[in-house]
Amino acid sequence: MKKRSFSDWSLDIFVYLILSVAGLITLLPLANVFSKSVSAEWAVISGKVNIWPVGFQLDTLRNVVTSSVFVQAFAVSVFVTVVGTLLSIFVTAITAYPLSKRLPGISFVMVLFIFTMLFNGGLIPTYLLIRNLHLLDTLWSLILPAVVNVFNLLVMKSYYETLPEALEESARIDGAKTYAILFKIILPLSMPVIATISLFYAVFFWNDYFHPMLYINDEALKTLQLYLRDVVMQADSATAASKSIDELMNMSPEGVRAATVVASTVPIICVYPFLQKYFIKGVLVGSVKG
Amino acid sequence: MKTKKWFILPVIAGLLLTSTACGSDRSNDAASTASSEASAASPASKPELRALVKWIPEGYEDHPIAQMLEEKTGYKVKYDMLPVDKPEDKLNLLIASSEPYDTMTIGGSNKALYADYAQKGALVDLTPLIDKYGPNIKASVSQESLDAVKVNGKIYAIPTRSIEYAGTSLMIRKDWLDKLHLQVPTTLDELTTVLKEFKDKDPGGNGDKNIPITIKGDAPMVDNIVGAFGVSNAWNDVDGKLVPRVMDPAYKDYLSYMNDLYKEGLLDPEFAVNKDATVKEKFTNGMAGVIPLHWADIPTIADALKKNIPDAEYVYVPALKGKNGKAGLAVVSGFDSLTFVPKASKHPEDAIKWINAKLEPETFKDMSIGVEGVHYNVKDGVYTPILPKFDDERGTASNFHSGIDEKNYPVYWQVRVHKDQRLYEGWEYLNKEQPAEVYFSNPLGIAPYFPNFSKNSAKLGQMENDYSVKVIVGQESLSGLDSFVAKYKAAGADASYKEINDWYATKKK
Incomplete structure (x- = not known):
């Protein structure tokens, strides 16, 4: 040495x-x-x-996590995160696959995707679209618009391109059809990138504040981040001047706010250690062959 | 051919997704049309109303008050809450997209937003509806309040009047005074003397960290002290005209007084960066002798102070008299909230009927403070809460208000200050035990909407704060006051001044 x-x-x-x-x-x-x-x-x-x-x-923490509003918001967030992540990863994985192949017209399809990365309809048109699709006040409004993130799609596509083509050819010679190749060979080999992208999606769905703020009015469908924001902001001293006396008297103590922050942050933090080994590997995957 | 098969699955999946999404919505639509058909079939039955309301931590669903109201008024109401952070953004979105809410309740400080909606024709004119369906509304809400929400002569909102009270005054460490054999100061000069003693004798034993008085950086105009200069409120009556503090001759005197405190080391040298929490920290740790404090904060402050310094005592300073005998405490007045009916409402008449039913005297009392013997006791006209039942079931009752019984509610409301003895004593001292002439009600509290004033008041307030802090710490000299006032006037104060005094002249008649 x-x-x-x-x-x-x-x-x-x-x-x-x-x-x-x-x-x-x-x-x-x-x-x-x-x-x-x-x-x-x-x-x-x-x-x-x-x-x-x-x-x-531990009373403050216990009171926060047992309050029915918190439990409900927590359940909504878990649902959105789990369903959103599974759906996103599935759609991203199967969309990236054809895009990684040399097919006629595929580069045009790719341009369409990249176009959405650079341009979008803007806030009000997007809101109106969601409304006209009758998605307001449904959890789908939080999941469907975010189901494909083009950046993640590109990462996925680059990863597929690093897999040796000979692998597919030999599978095809052994009689495997396209679906079998994708689900039995390509996807199992893509676990690192899937783990990474799952994490990206999960963190996005968990932390998303803006979309629920816009699309959700129904109390029963409010996510944890909405609840958290309200709890933290209602005791903000900057807005104290515009508060009524009853609001001043009912302001939640700082300990309660801290406990709410902790209770809503810890679950997503807990996911990190389990995915970390994939995470480090995954960010680099596909970076060599661009 | 085979190579193209892979394309089918995603397409099917996509189709499935869209169809399930639509499916769930169709069932919603079906439900809503079914309910509207039902209401059409029997005109006597009451429709379900949708109310947009202010945020409360426990939510409105299954709230004891909501259940009580449904039972008493016969209206089933679906409540949706506005976010605490920037509720006006969300509200704009909902108004712009014509969401069919039947009532919307916003904070009283958003009067400009309300006036804007009314002028743009987004709200239902309630004047005829109140005449027709609102006998309780007329009996409860004063003409003065209704006049203040008129836009172009029409009433578009039911205002919920605020409880009027003096909130903030100076809290002083009584044990420090006792130790130095001093009396609680009653004049500005006595306050200065006490602060000097606090600095020289260091009764708290804090050494370098000793702070005679500390204030917040974003509130350089200190309640009670400003009263001694005759500028208790942001706008004050000077010889029959309403004048903002900066344009008031007393502003200069006030700043030079505070600047003296700062120069002599009596005012916390770090005050400019103090946040609300920092001021409380310094007081509860026994470092500060005097702080401005709202009585609503007394219980938490008292607990922390007692834990840190077991024999600490605190007491409010009375309204301090200035050089020419002036003294004043600002009295909060205005509206807690405004409730209006957007044009998109499907049941505007029922909305007013519902609001009217909520103001039926017994229902209103139950909604506000509950049931005697269950939520409160009453003895000799004094209402005391039964805890924790009162807090659990009526703690956030004011959020259900859409208009209050302006005669009786201030009495009912006092049940809330009886929740804690220390809170009660603080409230009582500031609101009952001071001479009547020291109370100065905010003259703009129930004024109508002023376009220029609304547009500029936040900016002007910020200018005033920044300049005041700079003068107090000596970064700007008072000789430059005239040029600052000129800038202040140009930034919109002149326009506000004219608009407000045009109204003030008519009001006094």
């Missing part, structure tokens, strides 16, 4: 230092919010909570 020189060491230390600082910068605010959610209200008000909880208690 080659002996490491001083400059190698110092570079390593430097890199680790930078990364630790960057890590801390992202981690500390999270830790702060988490600590607030499990600290006593008096400690939060008097600014005693930094990284570690003060006056540890």
Whole structure:
């Protein structure tokens, strides 16, 4: 083994230092919010909570996650995320496949997709479209318009192009039809990219605030992000001047807001470690052959 | 040929998707047409109404008040909530796309939006409907309130009048005063003396961190202190004219007073970057001797202060008298909300009937504070809540209001300040125990809509805040005030001034 020189060491230390600082910068605010959610209200008000909880208690968190509005919004978000991700990944996978082949006119189809990446109808026309399709106040309005993300489609297509063509040819010689090739050979080989794109889609569906804000009025269909935004904003001091006295008296304490943030962020954070190994591999896949 | 087969599956999948989507919608349509047919068949039956309402954390579905109202008024109502963040964006979208809501309730501070809708013809003129179907509305909502929401002489909204109260005053550490054998200050000079003592003697033992008084960076016009200069509200009556603070001669005196506090180290040197939470932190940690505080915040502040400093005591400063004997507390007045009926409504008459039914005296009382013996007790005209039942079932009742019984509600409402003894004491001190002449009601609270004022007030308020902070910290000198006032006038204050005083002259007659 080659002996490491001083400059190698110092570079390593430097890199680790930078990364630790960057890590801390992202981690500390999270830790702060988490600590607030499990600290006593008096400690939060008097600014005693930094990284570690003060006056540890779980009641706030428990009250938040057991409130019926939270549970309902959580269920809606889980539904949208699971169904949306499965549908998106399926549609993306089968759309990318023909696009990766040399078929007559396929480049024109590709241009059509890329066109939507650069141009769209704008907010009001899109809203009117959703309304005229009678999708308002349905969960499909959150899923269908987002079912294909062209960027993800391109990643998928590039990945397919890296697979050796000989693989398909030999399968075809063995008598496999197109569907069998796609589902039995191509897709199993594409697991890394599928995992990555699933994560992209899942995070998008989970965090989406804007579309539910536009398309959903029915309380029973409100997503977690809508609920979270309302909880956080209602205690915003910037809007205090326009609040009625009853609203001022009913403002939720900071601990409750922190607990709501924690309860709605933790589920999607939990997904990361399981997908991380694919994630790192996946972002690079298809990048060589463009 | 074979190679082309793969194309079929996605197409089928696509077709299936669209057809299921349409399918679910068709069933919705079927349901709605069925219900409208049903209502057409028997004219006596009441249609289901759709109400767009303000956000409450627990939601409206299955809310005890919603159930009570359905039973009493006979109207089944589907409530949808506006978002807390930028509700006006969503509202614009819903109005623009003609969503068939029967009533829409928005915050009273959005009067400009309401006037805009009314002028553009997006709302139903309620004047004839109130005459025909609204005897309770007429009995409950005063003519003054209805006049204030008139647009081109027509009423397009039912206003919900705010409770009038003095909210914010200076909270001082009583134990610090006792330690230094000082009295609670009653004049501006006494306040200055007390602050100096706080600085020199450091009764809290804070050392370098000792702060005699701290305020928020976005509120340099401190309640109660501004009253001592005769500028309690953003606009004040000066010799029969309404004048904004910046154009008031007292503005200069106020700024120089605050600048002195800052120079002498009595005012928190970091105040310009203080947020609401920072001010509370400094007080509850025992670093600050005086802060401006709303009585609604007393319970949380008191809890935290007691935990940190067990023998801390706090007390409100009375309305402070200035040099020429002026003193004043700003009294909030205006509308909590406006409820209107959009043109897209399918049942405007029923909407007014519903609002009228909600103002039937017994129903209104039940909606607002519940049932005696269940949600509240009453003794000698004093209403006290039964907790936690009151909070659980009537805590957010004001969000169900569309117009209030303006005579009785202020009395009913007091049940809310009895929820916490400390809250009650703070409210009582500021609202009952001060001499009547110190209360200055916001003169623009129930004024009609002023186009220029609405357009410019946010910008002008920001200019005033920025300039005030700069003068207080000494970054700008008061000698430049005239040029700032000229800029302020040009930025829209002159136009607002004219418009408001034209109205004010007619009002006084």
